[in-house]
Amino acid sequence: MLIKKHCHTTPWQGNIDIMGKCNLCLQEKQLITKSHIIPDFMYQDLFDDKHKMLSFNPYERAKGEGYIKKPSTGEYEGEILCADCDNSILGSYEDYASKAIYGGQLHANECPTFTNYKNQAGIEFTLCKNLNYQKFKIFLLSILWRASISSRKFFSDISLGPHEEIIRKMIFVGNASEVDNYPIFMMTYINDKSMPRDFVSQPQKRKTKDGFTTYIFFIGGLIYFFYVNSENHKIPDYILSETIKKTNEANIIHIPPGQGWDLILGYYGFKK
Numbered sequence: 359m360l361i362k363k364h365c366h367t368t369p370w371q372g373n374i375d376i377m378g379k380c381n382l383c384l385q386e387k388q389l390i391t392k393s394h395i396i397p398d399f400m401y402q403d404l405f406d407d408k409h410k411m412l413s414f415n416p417y418e419r420a421k422g423e424g425y426i427k428k429p430s431t432g433e434y435e436g437e438i439l440c441a442d443c444d445n446s447i448l449g450s451y452e453d454y455a456s457k458a459i460y461g462g463q464l465h466a467n468e469c470p471t472f473t474n475y476k477n478q479a480g481i482e483f484t485l486c487k488n489l490n491y492q493k494f495k496i497f498l499l500s501i502l503w504r505a506s507i508s509s510r511k512f513f514s515d516i517s518l519g520p521h522e523e524i525i526r527k528m529i530f531v532g533n534a535s536e537v538d539n540y541p542i543f544m545m546t547y548i549n550d551k552s553m554p555r556d557f558v559s560q561p562q563k564r565k566t567k568d569g570f571t572t573y574i575f576f577i578g579g580l581i582y583f584f585y586v587n588s589e590n591h592k593i594p595d596y597i598l599s600e601t602i603k604k605t606n607e608a609n610i611i612h613i614p615p616g617q618g619w620d621l622i623l624g625y626y627g628f629k630k
């Protein structure tokens with residue numbers, strides 16, 4: 359139950375005036391009024407000059423149809439997290455991911471390198487090395503989890519059911535678990551000049567041909583496929599070989615321009 363507390367707000371902490379149960383630590387605490395579901399830095403190319411995000415349906419766009427411009431100022435929500443969880447726990451993962459992806463000072467042993475290759479099937483990919491398995495995987499899972507606890511319409515397709523609590527614990531204690539537990543498969547369409555990099559689309563739930571439940575997020579030129587599986591439902595090797603691994607390596611598959619979408623999505627088991 360949320361109780362309005364009539365205390366004054368302190369400018370350096372934002373508007374903290376609501377008591378309630380924090381979704382991450384599960385304690386009764388003051389909740390902050392603005393938590394990002396998808397962190398701002400992932401949208402850094404996503405705002406146009408009017409500070410509005412571009413949005414479109416990825417499946418229509420993949421078929422060569424247009425995208426729509428949807429007014430929005432970012433997706434955030436109030437009264438879901440306490441300041442400690444938002445700033446300290448999630449903030450530390452965001453700090454790492456931001457520097458790892460977009461550049462920043464990191465220790466040499468966790469500062470990623472990116473090299474492009476072609477695999478035996480002729481598919482281009484970027485090999486990321488030195489990408490901290492625990493930090494980066496938990497960061498990505500935290501986006502999925504935040505989208506699941508969010509009541510915003512934009513994330514209405516994201517509902518993790520019993521996996522929500524399992525992933526909450528993983529984030530809270532900082533344990534990214536085994537590589538085949540909630541692997542994340544990444545693609546990019548950055549090579550497709552016909553695709554705008556500066557958009558966001560509504561995250562979607564999809565079943566693969568193998569019957570896996572995936573949640574798909576298009577954010578800033580990258581596509582994240584979250585596999586949410588029971589332990590008995592073994593993830594196929596062609597996903598495990600690409601996802602972020604305990605060796606701190608991950609592959610990002612490049613979608614070739616034009617007709618490449620169907621080819622690549624089909625190759626990795628996605629239905630149209």
Ligand SMILES: [Zn+2]
Binds near residue numbers: 387443
């Ligand atoms: Zn908390």
